[in-house]
Amino acid sequence: MKxxxxxxxxxxxxxxxxxxxxxxxxxxxxxVLVRVETDDGVVGWGEVLGRWTPKSYAVxxxxxxxxxxxxxxxxxxxxxxxxxxxxxxxxxxxxxVEAIAGIDIALWDIMGRSLGQPIHRLLGGVxxxxxxxxxxxxxxxxxxxxxxEAERLAESRFNAIKLKxxxxxxxxxxxxxxxxxxxxxxxxxxxxxxxxxxVWQATEFSRRAAEFDIGWLEEPIPPHDRExxxxxxxxxxxxxxxxxxxxxTHGIRDLVSSRSxxxxxxxxxxxxxxxxxxxxxLLAHAFDSYFAPHIxxxxxxxxxxxxxxxxxxxxxHSLETMVIPNxxxxxxxxxxxxxxxxxxxxxxxxxxxxxxxxxxxxxxxLDRYRV
Numbered sequence: 001m002k003x004x005x006x007x008x009x010x011x012x013x014x015x016x017x018x019x020x021x022x023x024x025x026x027x028x029x030x031x032v033l034v035r036v037e038t039d040d041g042v043v044g045w046g047e048v049l050g051r052w053t054p055k056s057y058a059v060x061x062x063x064x065x066x067x068x069x070x071x072x073x074x075x076x077x078x079x080x081x082x083x084x085x086x087x088x089x090x091x092x093x094x095x096x097v098e099a100i101a102g103i104d105i106a107l108w109d110i111m112g113r114s115l116g117q118p119i120h121r122l123l124g125g126v127x128x129x130x131x132x133x134x135x136x137x138x139x140x141x142x143x144x145x146x147x148x149e150a151e152r153l154a155e156s157r158f159n160a161i162k163l164k165x166x167x168x169x170x171x172x173x174x175x176x177x178x179x180x181x182x183x184x185x186x187x188x189x190x191x192x193x194x195x196x197x198x199v200w201q202a203t204e205f206s207r208r209a210a211e212f213d214i215g216w217l218e219e220p221i222p223p224h225d226r227e228x229x230x231x232x233x234x235x236x237x238x239x240x241x242x243x244x245x246x247x248x249t250h251g252i253r254d255l256v257s258s259r260s261x262x263x264x265x266x267x268x269x270x271x272x273x274x275x276x277x278x279x280x281x282l283l284a285h286a287f288d289s290y291f292a293p294h295i296x297x298x299x300x301x302x303x304x305x306x307x308x309x310x311x312x313x314x315x316x317h318s319l320e321t322m323v324i325p326n327x328x329x330x331x332x333x334x335x336x337x338x339x340x341x342x343x344x345x346x347x348x349x350x351x352x353x354x355x356x357x358x359x360x361x362x363x364x365x366l367d368r369y370r371v
Contacts, residue, residue: 001038001039001040001042001073001074001075001110001114002038002039002071002072002073002074003036003037003038003039003069003070003071003072003073003074004037004038004039004070005035005036005037005070006034006035006036006061006062006065006066006069006070006103007034007035007036007062008032008033008034008048008057008058008059008061008062008066008102009032009033009034009035009058009366009370010030010031010032010050010054010055010057010058010370010371011030011031011032011033011054011299011328011332011366011369011370011371012028012029012030012054012369012371013028013029013030013326013327013328013369014027014028014327015027015028015029015324015325015326016325019139019297019324020139020140020141020164021139021140021164021192021194021196022140022164022165022166022167022193022194022195022196023194023195023196026297029051029297029299029326029327029328030050030051030052030053030054030371031047031048031049031050031051031054031269031298031299031302031328032047032048032050032054032057032058032061032099032102033045033046033047033048033102033299033301033332033361033366034046034047034048034061034102034103034105034106035106036069036074036103036106036107036109036110038074038110038114042110042113042114043110043113044074044105044106044107044108044109044110044111044113044356044357045105045106045109045301045357045359045361046101046102046103046104046105046106046107046109046269046273046301047101047102047105047269047298047299047301047302047305048061048098048099048101048102048269049098049101049267049269049270049298049302050098051297054371055371056095057095057098057099057102060095060096060099061099061102061103064087064088064096064099065084065087065099065100065103066103068080068083068084068087069084069103074107074110074111074114075107075111077104077107077108077111077274077275078275080103080104080107081100081104081272081273081275081276084096084100084103085097085100085272093247093248093251094247097247097248097270097271097272097276098247098269098270098272100272100273100276101268101269101270101271101272101273101276102269102273103273104272104273104274104275104276105268105269105273105274105301105302105305105357107273108122108273108274108275108305108308108356108357109356109357110356111356112355112356112357113355113356115355116355117355118308118311118351118352118353118354118355118356118357118358119274119305119308119309119312119356119357119358120308120309120310120311120312120351123274123278123308123309123312124312125311125312126311126312126313126314128310128311128312128316128351129311129350129351129353130344130346130348130349130350130351131307131310131311131316131318131319131348131349131351132160132317132318132319132347132348132349133158133160133318133319133320133321133343133347133348133349134158134160134161134162134188134190134318134319134320134321135153135156135158135160135161135162135321135323135340136162136295136296136320136321136322136323137161137162137163137164137192137322137323137324138150138153138161138162138163138164138179139164139324140164140165140166143174143175143178146163146175146178146179147178147182150178150179150182150183151182153183153323154182154183154184154187156323156340156343157343157344157345157347158187158321158340158343158347159186159187159188159347160187160188160189160190160215160318160347161179161183161187161188161189161190162189162190162191162192162218162320163175163176163179163189163190163191163192164191164192164194165191165192165193165194165196165197165205166196167193167196167197167201169197169201169204169205169208172191172193172205172209173205173208173209176189176191176209176212176214177212180212180213185213188213188215189212189213189214189215190214190215190216190218190241191209191214191216191217191218192218192219193205193217193218193219193220193221194219195219195220195221195222195223196220197220197221198221199221199225199228199231199232202217202220202221202232202236203231203232203235203236205217205220206220206232206235206236206237206238207236207237209237209238210237210238214238215239216238216239216240216241216262216263217236217238217239217240217241218240218241218242218263218265219241219242219244219245220232220236220240223242223245223246226254226255226258226260229242229255229258229260229261230258230260232260233258233259233260233261239262239263240260240261240262240263241261241262241263241264241265241292242255242261242263242264242265243255243261243263243264243265243266243280243294244265244266244267244270244294244296245270246266246271246280247270247271247272247276248271248272248276248280249276249279249280249283252264252266252280252283253283256283256284256286256287256289257287259287259288261284261289262289262290263289263290263291263292263317264280264281264283264284264289264290264291264292265292265293265294266280266281266293266294267293267294267295267296267298267302268293268302268305268306268309269298269299269301269302269305273305274305274308274309277293277309278309278312278313281293281309281313281315281316284315285313285314285315289315290315290316290317291309291310291313291315291316291317292316292317292318292320293306293309293310293319293320294320295319295320295321295322296320296322297322297324297326298329299326299328299329299332300328300329300330300332300333300337300359300361301332301357301359301361303329303337303338304333304337304338304352304357304358304359305357306319306320307319307337307338307349307351307352307358308351308352308357308358310351311351319338319349321338321340321343321349323340327365327369328369331362331365332361332362332365332366332369333359333360333361333362334359334360334361334362335359335360337352337358337359
């Protein structure tokens with residue numbers, strides 16, 4: 001079996017309404033799907049985060065990376081990953097590693113499909129067929145908007161919910177108190193600052209929010225501020241979570257080895273695909289941190305790959321289950337996976353059991369949103 005062709009397909013779809021965080025506002029979602037086909041007709045799909053400039057990522061995949069994988073054995077994922085990561089004369093990062101993710105995920109999909117097994121079986125599964133899930137997210141908005149969404153989720157099957165913070169400590173504390181009063185004490189509450197705080201603001205927020213039983217404080221400060229995370233880990237009264245903005249095990253190594261993070265959150269469509277994201281999860285396990293991968297506004301392939309990783313990771317904590325409509329997640333697959341409606345009464349989500357990723361792409365929908 002050899003790799004015959006690689007195709008990168010940039011996609012963009014509108015959101016039903018503008019979604020706000022402490023960092024930005026989104027009116028659409030974008031990504032790049034990568035289709036890899038072998039000489040015996042097996043097709044695998046991958047996804048690149050490509051949130052802002054999907055066509056630029058597609059160029060990287062096609063012009064820089066694809067020529068390096070044609071004719072190679074798709075089962076040689078470690079060698080291929082290392083070669084692609086060195087394609088810019090040294091260890092890569094940023095857009096390069098995000099682009100590698102698309103090819104890498106597709107190769108794992110090919111391996112699973114050719115063997116008739118879901119990827120979590122190839123990874124050495126732990127017998128996990130369902131994943132604990134949390135609702136993501138109550139976005140930044142008015143008190144009335146926060147109240148309405150909290151009331152809706154309080155009636156759902158979720159037993160954990162995430163609230164986005166605005167970067168204003170007092171306003172954020174008011175919303176935390178409001179959500180906690182609505183969902184009650186039995187529901188776990190997580191909060192996500194999207195880098196909206198300084199170290200000192202995050203410390204103040206953690207001290208004042210501790211009474212509300214917060215499960216984690218996610219990305220309180222910018223990801224490059226390693227010293228800031230170490231300071232917070234020593235002073236904060238809430239467990240810290242981060243990692244969606246990291247690309248490799250080397251990038252997140254210091255945060256994990258310094259015991260700054262209780263929860264490590266790589267995004268498989270950013271962090272080099274399944275090959276590298278699995279290593280990040282293992283690194284987290286070595287330092288007694290939980291593996292809680294980020295999904296956010298990614299598409300159906302990222303979701304499927306994350307669920308396959310979660311089913312195999314010994315230290316997996318919870319599946320980010322987006323409750324905000326996303327056409328590239330909900331329509332792009334021929335069958336739904338990881339949707340709120342599929343949540344069990346125990347707050348767990350079934351893992352796809354089909355070969356490879358366990359998801360097939362609807363080509364008509366793909367053409368509808370192709371850039």
